[in-house]
Amino acid sequence: MTHPLARSLFAIATFLGLALTQPAFSLSDSDVDLVILNATLISPERATPLQDAWVRVSGDRIIEVGSGAIDVGSAQVIDANHGYLIPGLIDSHVHLYHATGLRARYTDDHVALYRGYMEQQPRSFLFHGFTTVIELNADAETNARFEAAPLHPHLVHCGQGVALSDGFMALELEGVPIGDAYPGYLIDHYAGGLIPDGADPAAHTPEAVVASVVDQGGQCIKLYYEEALWWPEGAPAFRLPSVAIVRDVVAAAHAAGLPVLLHATTPAGYEFALQSGIDILAHGMWEWTGQSFTDPQPSARTAEIAWRVAHSRIAVQPTIETIRNTASLFDASVLADTGWVDAVPAAYLDYLRGEAQVQREDFIAMFGATTVEGSGSDDMGAAQSAFLNRYENLLSGMYAENSRLLFGTDTAVGGFGWASPPGLAGYWEMQNWVDTGITLQSLFRAMTINNAAAFGLGNEIGTIEPGKRADLLILRSSPLLDVAAYNQIDRVVLAGEVIERSSLSAR
Structure with missing residues (x-):
């Protein structure tokens, strides 16, 4: 079956009032193929949009991208109807x-x-x-x-965000021990940071807090430099992190690839x-x-x-x-x-x-x-x-x-x-x-x-390329011409599962 014939079948199905798209397939069923065709493909790694584009999906992966005629075989076919296909946001x-x-x-x-x-x-x-x-x-x-x-x-x-033992985040605990609220808290030893009663400083070093996040x-890694300038009549005393302790956190995080x-x-x-x-x-x-x-x-x-x-x-x-x-x-x-x-x-x-x-x-x-x-x-x-x-x-x-x-x-x-x-x-x-x-x-x-x-996710998402996860949007107008296009979504494809946008509404 070729691309033009697929369009003809779409027209016939519409005329007869039949549902063109089959129910979304199981994400574990890698034998099921999905083809999205008749789209203008806009992907950020491309210098220009790809016209008359199609994308083939197997399971939760994009396996092929092209334009023009395509043999869809027994695949589920989604006709984008001259819409715009972009990566999920x-x-x-x-x-x-x-x-x-x-x-x-x-x-x-x-x-x-x-x-x-x-x-x-x-x-x-x-x-x-x-x-x-x-x-x-x-x-x-x-x-x-x-x-x-x-x-x-x-x-x-x-x-969990990394809080200092005596930093701004501790102000909001109202007497709750910081170890109960933030088990992976950080002690800033460069600045003489608070060592809570019974705490082991070795468990709250930059290396330890990064390991806690990984676990x-x-x-x-999320850190805080909150001065609380907005606090009515001034905030109670608290400590801001030192440059040295944050540099150590950065080094430990980068060593872990974060x-x-x-x-x-x-x-x-x-x-x-x-x-x-x-x-x-x-x-x-x-x-x-x-x-x-x-x-x-x-x-x-x-x-x-x-x-x-x-x-x-x-x-x-x-x-x-x-x-x-x-x-x-x-x-x-x-x-x-x-x-x-x-x-x-x-x-x-x-x-x-x-x-x-x-x-x-x-x-x-x-x-x-x-x-x-x-x-x-x-x-x-x-x-x-x-x-x-x-x-x-x-x-x-x-x-x-x-x-x-x-x-x-x-x-x-x-x-x-x-x-x-x-x-x-x-x-x-x-x-x-x-x-x-x-x-x-x-x-x-x-x-x-x-x-x-x-965020180190470039091998998985962010573009429409073979090997990437099949997270896609079909829009009715071009997002490169009007921001309103992002509110004109026809379908969402989530890891290969096709979802009608209307089914996601709170209405």
């Missing part, structure tokens, strides 16, 4: 245990709402084309729940990244020390550090949605977005539009005095907008200097706000990038080949 910064905007103190239905949100969460990532997600601070129970879902993206994780199945990420949002944190040799900054530099919340231009020092990072080997995850999450408290258009009905259960959306609204006044009461003059929602909304605009301008400048950008959303960020729904926040982040002046080509590469390479 990668969100390289997620937190799967948070439910956006949900707090027990705001509702009596917390347990039911959380359960419903988490049941839908994996499908919502897939609905928006994310076939791989990377959890940067993993919880074993959450990972197990996520991977037990009948349909879920592939999960890569960094194990958890982690494929990356990249190192650093949570940092300040000029000091970015300077620290340059000195310590980490690989990826897990956020943008949006907190400008010594400047007001609404100063439109960075200081000379902040601008100079941004320039140096842009010209370094360090990659940056901008995570613009992290800021927009807080700003959502003062932007009614966020909850009016029609995409919510596909991303979360109806009861959850009702909660966000109802009981959760009290968060706005709680946020103003907690942070208003340190953020902006004036005490109303309009004042805070204007300040949040100015804060976002200045960060996007800084990011635009870094991009113009060829900064290495990786796509991650911080879904679901745990702070105030509700702009972090699974999958949908990824689509919003794509729009943020384009609004910032980042090209569609750069966005596409950041969500595919660049994310894959940064």
